[in-house]
Amino acid sequence: MKVLFVCLGNICRSPTAEAVLRSLAAREAPQLSLVVDSAGTAGYHIGDPPDPRSQAAGRARGYDLSALRARQVGPADFHHFDLLLAMDETNLAALRERSPAGARSRVQRFLDYAPGSGHREVPDPYYGGPAGFEQVLDLAEQGARGLLAVIASRRG
Ligand code: 4NP
Numbered sequence: 001m002k003v004l005f006v007c008l009g010n011i012c013r014s015p016t017a018e019a020v021l022r023s024l025a026a027r028e029a030p031q032l033s034l035v036v037d038s039a040g041t042a043g044y045h046i047g048d049p050p051d052p053r054s055q056a057a058g059r060a061r062g063y064d065l066s067a068l069r070a071r072q073v074g075p076a077d078f079h080h081f082d083l084l085l086a087m088d089e090t091n092l093a094a095l096r097e098r099s100p101a102g103a104r105s106r107v108q109r110f111l112d113y114a115p116g117s118g119h120r121e122v123p124d125p126y127y128g129g130p131a132g133f134e135q136v137l138d139l140a141e142q143g144a145r146g147l148l149a150v151i152a153s154r155r156g
Helices: 013-028 052-060 089-098 130-155
Strands: 002-007 035-040 083-086 106-109
Touching: 002 013, 002 089, 013 035, 013 052, 013 130, 052 130, 083 089, 089 106
Parallel strands: 002 035, 002 083, 083 106
Antiparallel strands: none
């Protein structure tokens, strides 16, 4: 199962979700062979490490984001990944628009896997304060747990 998390800049939300899912999967579902990656629909931050605020908030919960680098979603992603999981409605719409003919990937909202969270979108923390980065982590943990449960149950 190959999963790509998608936000706007690929420096806050999607790298956080990538690190959280990778870490929880290694700890709680090592039998699943998961490939996890992230990308942005925009290209402003290509090659940049995650935002220092995302790195610090993640580190405080034991997630290491430091090696990740931003990239932009490209046509090949729609063939390579099983799931493209958008952080919000805008990025979901951007993925649906860009999906090429013959695409293999399913495009969904990440928080479809966190039905108890009370959120359909992971709010963009970029222009806000520290609480936004904590909320990204809270929602990423809920979504990642929900996704792991679904993958594990489908696998039987
Ligand atoms: P992300 O957050 O989409 O969660 O990575 C943002 C990062 C950068 C910008 C906006 C959102 N920006 O406008 O540069």
